[in-house]
Amino acid sequence: MNHEQSRSLYDRALSVMPGGVNSSVRATRPYPFFVDSGDGGHVVDADGNKYLDFVMGYGPLLLGHDLPKQVQSAIQQRASEGPMYGAPTEVEVELAEFVSRHVPSVEMTRFVNSGTEATVSAVRLARGYTGREKIVVMQCGYHGAQESTLVEGKGDDTSPSSPGIPSSFAEHTLTVPFNDKAAVHSVFEEHGDDIAAVLTEPILGNYGIVHPVEGFHETLRDVTEEHGALLIFDEVITGFRVGGLKCAQGKFDIDPDITTFGKIVGGGFPVGAIGGKAEIIEQFTPAGDVFQSGTFSGHPVTMAAGLETLRYAAEHDVYDHVNTLGEQLRAGLTDIVADQAPEYTVAGTDSMFKVLFTREGPDDQTGHCEAGCKQRPDCPRYEYCPKNGSDVKQTETERWERLFWPAMKEQGIFLTANQFESQFICNAHTEEDIEKALDAYKEAL
Ligand SMILES: *Cc1c(COP(=O)(O)O)cnc(C)c1O
Numbered sequence: 001m002n003h004e005q006s007r008s009l010y011d012r013a014l015s016v017m018p019g020g021v022n023s024s025v026r027a028t029r030p031y032p033f034f035v036d037s038g039d040g041g042h043v044v045d046a047d048g049n050k051y052l053d054f055v056m057g058y059g060p061l062l063l064g065h066d067l068p069k070q071v072q073s074a075i076q077q078r079a080s081e082g083p084m085y086g087a088p089t090e091v092e093v094e095l096a097e098f099v100s101r102h103v104p105s106v107e108m109t110r111f112v113n114s115g116t117e118a119t120v121s122a123v124r125l126a127r128g129y130t131g132r133e134k135i136v137v138m139q140c141g142y143h144g145a146q147e148s149t150l151v152e153g154k155g156d157d158t159s160p161s162s163p164g165i166p167s168s169f170a171e172h173t174l175t176v177p178f179n180d181k182a183a184v185h186s187v188f189e190e191h192g193d194d195i196a197a198v199l200t201e202p203i204l205g206n207y208g209i210v211h212p213v214e215g216f217h218e219t220l221r222d223v224t225e226e227h228g229a230l231l232i233f234d235e236v237i238t239g240f241r242v243g244g245l246k247c248a249q250g251k252f253d254i255d256p257d258i259t260t261f262g263k264i265v266g267g268g269f270p271v272g273a274i275g276g277k278a279e280i281i282e283q284f285t286p287a288g289d290v291f292q293s294g295t296f297s298g299h300p301v302t303m304a305a306g307l308e309t310l311r312y313a314a315e316h317d318v319y320d321h322v323n324t325l326g327e328q329l330r331a332g333l334t335d336i337v338a339d340q341a342p343e344y345t346v347a348g349t350d351s352m353f354k355v356l357f358t359r360e361g362p363d364d365q366t367g368h369c370e371a372g373c374k375q376r377p378d379c380p381r382y383e384y385c386p387k388n389g390s391d392v393k394q395t396e397t398e399r400w401e402r403l404f405w406p407a408m409k410e411q412g413i414f415l416t417a418n419q420f421e422s423q424f425i426c427n428a429h430t431e432e433d434i435e436k437a438l439d440a441y442k443e444a445l
Pocket of ligand 1: 113114115116117119142143144145201205206234235236237262263271272
């Protein structure tokens, strides 16, 4: 593969953009390929190389790169009528109605411009609503680039995970390991009266893919209710992907108080949203007192793209298609891993997948999950499958990033560039694409 154009573009980019990119995960080694265009389930780079794309914009592209006609024409019409106005538009109401109709816990929605903005606003809302200051997050959970959740450490011994964040932010953030019910109980025993909310992804999607163990979400729901705290599901990645239009909360049958959305709900344009029970969401200004505002919020082009994308998914068998391919891919990967690297873990559900380079596995593989770890206690892998972000951190991340990822790229397969972020199947992918991907894994693992 020739990468001359990308190399020279990156050279220019390094002079004018920090690290040569606008989002840190894009700075793949030694330099990223620059995308020229998308093509169905593929992307084409500046040198004309074509890759089977499982990054899908890091999650937003449910339908792939060629948007169906109804989505395209809605976007173009909106853009041609003047991009935005600073006054409300019907399409915002329509998308909010769509979300309320399909997501069980959501009665009202405030749209914003990124997943980060959604989680920032959700945390402020929970604090404003409860009059409490502390929040509980999962160690290694990801909620965007926000001060209150960029923390490291355990329990109440936390500190900011980035320079530039005052330590006073971390003082109000408590952490527990994902899937650790005992830690949840103990943090509430000690701090229950001060906790405004627990904020978690329903499935970790930014630190490996980690499925909840049985009863974990129920524990969060019960404990928060008991202590007068809110449960916030961060469905920025799982929303309208896992569990289809009902989202992960529908799949797991959990009723969170607040849900944050992003990615798919904007149909490929910048978006975030905070949804939930009317009584809570109405605390946002101007209905209530918790300040929330944004020049671009509810942007008509974004709303149209999100609405038509979701309508298209509702009217076609999009989720059947991507979930079936996901199942096939994960099942194929499970076979390859059993043969070539039995210590590795195949993770994922619906249209999310990842092979985690775990260092140990059981001797006997009969009876383990056939298409992605579901944390079944009777599975022989159960003790070995990562239960939380720190477990994923212990995997062979260097091998993944330095040997495996480039080997896949050279075979024309575009994966997320490190061990941690999820990968996605889109509606434009085909069975042949899955076969091609499996051949490449067989070669590269
Ligand atoms: C992507 C993501 C975010 C951040 O969204 P941005 O749009 O990148 O700000 C927050 N939470 C989760 C779970 C995400 O996957």
